[in-house]
Amino acid sequence: MGPVATAWRSAARTDTGKVRTRNEDALLDRPQQGLWVVADGMGGHQNGALASRLVVDSLAELPEAGDLTQRLAQLRRCLHDLNRRLGQTLTVTATRPDPVIGSTVVALLASGARVACVWAGDSRCYLWRAGRLYQLSRDHSLLQQLIDQQQLTPEQAAEHPAAHALTRAVGAGEQLALEILELEVLPGDTFLLCSDGLYQELAPEALGAALSLPTASLALQRLFDQALQGPARDNLSAVVIRR
Template sequence: MQEIASSLWRSAARTDTGKVRARNEDAFLALPEQGLWVVADGMGGHQNGALASRLIVEYLAEPSEGNLQQRLVELRKRLHGLNRRLGQELTVTAERPDTLIGSTVVALLVDGDRAACVWAGDSRCYLWRGSRLYQLSRDHSLRQQLIDEQQYSPEQAARHPSAHALTRAIGASEELQLDILELDVLPGDAFLLCSDGLYQGLSSDALGAALNLPSAHFALQRLFEQALDGPARDNLSAVVIRR
């Protein structure tokens, strides 16, 4: 577990292979001194998935200057650049047309009392505020698309054989679309960035109860204890951020 504090923000971050997978294709970044946190969940087989998630972390770890808007522009530029790079490498090196090098990404940028959440894929950003849990990100998955466009119930959509298929990710298509949500930060706010391996095994009540604990470290510890008590079929990664 990685726990870091800055003058304003405290965060704790951790990743785990889980109980079934042989390798971990997730990656995370926790830079509270820069007001930046990231979770990436790679796909495309062990080597390709791990490479894609690691490259996201490396691309975004380089410091960027300016206010929130300027840093947001730079972060988007880096992700679009990586999307092109993965697409080009895929074209040059792939021996099979179905080879994929890609990754989800969810990032949180903060500057003073403003924050921005940026994502592609089904890794999520949650906000714990005033004893309520809010899911800030909206999954880019077939399951969510069936709910939004076909009026499926969440239960019906979850039963679809391709429910977990992603509709967006870094490296998945030539044109990358990122979603961005900006918001004011209030005293007592806590954020959670996590891969689907973590949230799939936990209820909203369990997520909220963990984020209600007094420190990022304790919250993260509770989340992983509960997730690893379950099947933990996928890699799991999370970052908890508190003021």
């Protein structure tokens, strides 16, 4: 086993929730490869599930060799290629009533003591470090855009009828704009990748309390126990990663 396999522990889970009949989320949990992904599909039941599965399956085939810079370049290239593939599918099926096919993506790539978080859409990456919760990713949604550009409060922006429309996603446009954040990992750091179905059910304090538990499995169990006590209107997916 390589150093990545011994350095990282992770736990992953996805749930349809209480309202949806189909799960359009997909995830990847590869601690031995230093790669974790959450994808939340969009475009109707069949298209959404297909898009998120394509994201996860494509990233799962990436080679493990190389340093963080090389692996990050491969991951970006993979997602850009997939964006083109999904765009071509959209063109072919444009006569159908619901031709949208796309997916959010949030991925964590680890190599040694460094990680890179890569995302498009509103699936999130959090970091629990030294008793504090940090949201590393920034939502690519109209809601966040209204807050940033029009100085609206989150409550005011949420009243917009299209507040949760995505401004970026894999397959949603001709060009894919990924956002990337690289950082050094400290001992005890815990990361959370999750779809909006999970974080919309839980306050930041609840996320932090779960991530403070001693193992990734316990943290994941707490997150889902609490989220499923609420309405759980959307699919829920999360990966908890600890060094």
